[in-house]
Amino acid sequence: MSTQTAPRAGARVHVQKFGTFLSNMVMPNIGAIIAWGLxxxxxxxxxxxxxxKIATIVGPGIYYLIPLLIAYTGGYNIYKIRGGVVGATATMGIIMATSSPLFNEVYAETGGSPMFLGAMIMGPFGGWAIMRLDRLWDGKIKPGFEMLVNNFSAGISAAIMAIGAMFILGPILRAVxxxxSNVVEFLVDNSLLPFTAIVIEPAKVLFLNNALNHGVLTPLGLDQAKQAGQSALFLLEANPGPGAGMLLAFMFFGKGVSKATAPGALVIQFFGGIHEVYFPYVLAKPKLLLALIAxxxxxxxxxxxxDSGLVAPAAPGSIFAVYSSxxxxxxxxxxxxxxxxxIVSFVVAALLLKLDRSEDDGDLAAAAAQMEANKGKSSSVSGMFAGSAKPAGPINSIIFACDAGMGSSAMGASVLRKKIQAAGYGEVSVKNLAISNLTDDVDLVVTHQDLTARAKERTPSATHVSVDNFMGSPRYDEIVEMVKASNGEGGGTAAADVADDGVDTDVLRDDAIVLNGSATSRDAAISEAGRLLVASGAVEESYVDAMHEREQSVSTHMGNLLAIPHGTNEAKSAIRRTAISFVRYPDGIDWNGKPAEFVVGIAGAGNDHLALLQKLAxxxxxxxxxxxxRRAETAADVRAVLSGVKV
Known part of the structure; x- marks a missing residue:
């Protein structure tokens, strides 16, 4: 059984990442799509x-403006403005190949297909291609020729890619x-379109909908709307009715926390268009998928x-967005x-809830955590279920735990401590520890979502909160609210767990600060930061391997463009002295799908590195x-920033 589960989960994660990749190109341009729809x-x-006269905007908008905006955004996500410009220019080839009568006489009457798919391919590809080209001659251009080389390399490569897309990718996408379109026509002609709910509703709960919605339904819907004036495809995924009906059933027939939270969730889902707010209810009772599908x-x-529909996507899936399009x-x-x-969702969900003999509606807090795990990141709406996991008494001690207890947890504890103290709860202790050092006498434990299960084994009596962004997690604010609810109004004074006495020059040496890192991948960046620690005599060679091993267990990406790779707890014997390396990557590093411009390698022999970690936070x-x-030009500039921040 276990040998089959892992691949399925891995495939789901890949689809989620692909859907997020597509969504990151489309969502920033929803405003333009809404404008076109109106x-x-x-x-x-x-x-x-x-x-x-006004209608003359419609054609250029759907054929040129929106695809080029999507292409630019895709290229920009890969390689900033330079990638966006090349990606958008390269997309012009595929636009003409799928809309000009020179390629297909039928286009003289139909206009062809709006090239959203082509934009989603050529935009990121153009950004990636120019990024790789730039790295080929990085540092090899003679002074005074940089602008000439940069402009001509971008122009020539964009022209070649535009022509290549026109004659190579064009025929493929026309066939696709x-x-x-034939599949959709077959489903419509045979009255099978309603059965797509069997796939779409479960996909939404598993956060696979972005790949389906932005990769298939939106391009096809816009193509259909261009020809027929409307499309039902826009409401296959965005229809607010099924989720609203299920939440309404919980309002009348739910129990406990689910009944109490359903009204607020209904408002967020139906009027705000944030459908993920109802996912925990389904994850707590999976049989309710039947209500959503029906x-x-x-x-x-x-x-x-x-024969009804919308002229443009309803994004977000709010009832207001539906009627605006x-x-x-x-x-x-x-x-x-x-x-x-x-109505149908309400009736089916009500029947299922009435037939349910359990005393409650499941653990919504656990379901919300599962939802965040499915999503791959924290959810802004899952906090509404945090009340079901509040501690019974006052919160006096909070532990931020990670594998080694010296890097991720120290950074997270610093940020959380600052928030707790700013709220007036200086008496609440906020410390960081390795999971192996946890004891079951702490009130609240914060861990990365991949480590929560291990932490629960050692501290079953504590309240546990999972995060995936150590620097800016929305869960920190939820913890502050939890402390307020448990401890009453704060009035204490701030207390510091670690003295802030400046940057130790022996911990962060000038030769361990690199302002233009050479790595182009996460693993190479870990090695580069680790080699600086080895070169400074702070660690043995084996520590670099332990840094890679640590990354395999849980990501060291902190959020806010920062990653702090460090070794496992077992590798502390390979540390000769506490040291930190600092590497800046102006073009950014893809760190498990998240951007990292600053990589700080950490080797902590004791607690003397914590002051600098607080400053980094x-x-x-x-x-x-x-x-x-970002603007720092020397190691001294970096040190000035780190020593000038008060935590």
Missing amino acids: ITAFFIPVGWTPNE MEGL GGATGTLMNVMF VAKGSVLGVTLCWSSAL GVFVDQEQVERL
């Missing part, structure tokens, strides 16, 4: 208020779009029967779509200080 809904010949299928059936002549069908989905929660590090 213009389309009102001013095309069959719109609410037809206007021939035609095939997908509701989703019913809603889609209404759109099929009334509704097509003329589709108001009745769309209204029946979400309302019938709500203070720096990386302050955007102004991060910018100073």
Whole structure:
């Protein structure tokens, strides 16, 4: 059984990451898509208020503006402005190949297909290609020729990629779009479109919807809306009815925490459009997927029967967003779509809850943690369920625990301590420890989400909070609220666990500060930071291997562009003295899907490195200080930033 589970989980994570990758290109441009949708809904010949002149925006908007914005965003995500410019330029080739009558006479009548898929491919590829080219001659250009080489390398590569995309990728995407369109047409013609809910509703709960929505449904929906004036595809995933119906059932027939939190969740989901707020309810009672599927299928059936839909995506999936994009002549069908989905979902969920003989509706706090694990990052709405895991008495001691207890936990404890003290609870102790040193006499334990299970084994009596962003996790604010609720109004004075006595020059030496790192990957960056520690005589060679081993167990990415690779607890014997290395990567490093521009290698023999870690935490929660590090030209500049921050 275990040999089969891991691959499935791995495949799911890869799909989630791919969906997030697509979402990161589309979501920043939703405003442009909404603008196009509003213009389309009102001013095309069959719109609410037809206007021939304003309607001229519709065609260029869907064929050029939106794909190029998506392509630019994709390239920018890879290689900032330079990557965005090259990615957008390269995308022009695929746009023309799928819309110009020179490639297909049919396009003279249909206009071809809006190239969202092409933009999602060529934008990031263009950014990646110019990034790799720049690195080939980095440091080899004679002074005075940098601008010439940079401009011509970008222009020539963009032109080549645009032409290549036109003749190589163009035929492939034309076939793909035609095939997908045929599939949708087959589903519609055979009244099978409602059955897509069997796939879409479970996918939403598992956070696989981004890949399906942004990779398939949005491009096809826009293509369909361009030709027919509306598309039902936009409501396959964004329909607020199924989730609202299920939450309504919890309001009337739920128990305990689920019944108490359902009204607030309903408002967030239905009016705010944040559907993930209802995912913990489903994860706590998976059989409720039947209610969501039944509701989703019913809603889609209404759109099929009334030939109704939206002119653009409803993002987020709020009832307001739905009606802002509704097509003329589709108001009745769309209204029946979400309302019938709500009613059917409510009836099925109510029946399932009434038949449930359990005394409660499951552990929503645990389900919310599972939701964050599925999502791969913390959720801004899961905090509403934190109350179900509040400690019984006052919180006097908080431990931030990690594998070694010297890097990640020290940084996280520093940020959390500052928040706790700022709230007036200086009497609450906030310390960091290795998980192996935990004892079951602490009130609250904070760990990375991958380490929570281990921490619970050693401290079963404590309240546990999981995070994945050590520098800026929203869970820290939830912990502060938890302390307020448990301890009453704060009025104590701030207390420092570690003295702040400046940067020790023996801990962070000038020769261990590199302002232009040569690594281009996470593992290479770990090795580069580790080699600096070895070269300074602080650690043995084996410590670098332990740094890689530590990274395999749980990520050392702290958030806010910072990673602090360090060895495992077992590798402390390889540390000769406490030391820290500092490497800056101006172009950034992909660290498990998150950007890292600053990599700090840590070898902590005792507690004498904690003062600098506190300073680092203070720096990386302050955007102004991060910018100073970006502009630093010497090791002394770096040290000035670190020694100038008060924690």
